[in-house]
Amino acid sequence: xxxxxxxxxxxxxxxxxxxxxxxxxxxxxxxxxxxxxxxxxxxxxxxxxxxxxxxxxxxxxxxxx
Numbered sequence: 822x823x824x825x826x827x828x829x830x831x832x833x834x835x836x837x838x839x840x841x842x843x844x845x846x847x848x849x850x851x852x853x854x855x856x857x858x859x860x861x862x863x864x865x866x867x868x869x870x871x872x873x874x875x876x877x878x879x880x881x882x883x884x885x886x
Contacts, residue, residue, distance in 0.1 A: 822884055822885065822886055823884065823885045824861075824882060824883070824884050824885075825853075825858065825882070825883045825884075825885070826880060826881070826882055826883075827849065827850075827853070827880070827881040827882075827883065828866075828878050828879070828880055828881075829842075829845075829846040829849060829850075829878065829879055829881060830842040830845070830846060830876045830877070830878055830879075831843055831846050831865075831877060831878070831879040832876070832877035832879075833875050833876055833877065834875040835875070838875075842876070846879070850881065853883055856885075857885050857886075858883040858884065858885050859883065859884055859885070860881060860882075860883055861882045861883065861884045862881075862882040863879060863880070863881055863882075864879065864880045864882075865877065865878075865879050865880075866878045866879065866880055
């Protein structure tokens, strides 16, 4: 079995950027799913306190038989 980790942006403090990032992440996950990858686990990564970065990343673990 093959495993793959994806780090995608899934959230932002701005509502329109949040919508844009979620759409792009959903498109990437759908593309992998069409290639035969299945989602095993999803983990939201915490932001660093000292950073001004407003993006929130999510780690997706995919598996393919």
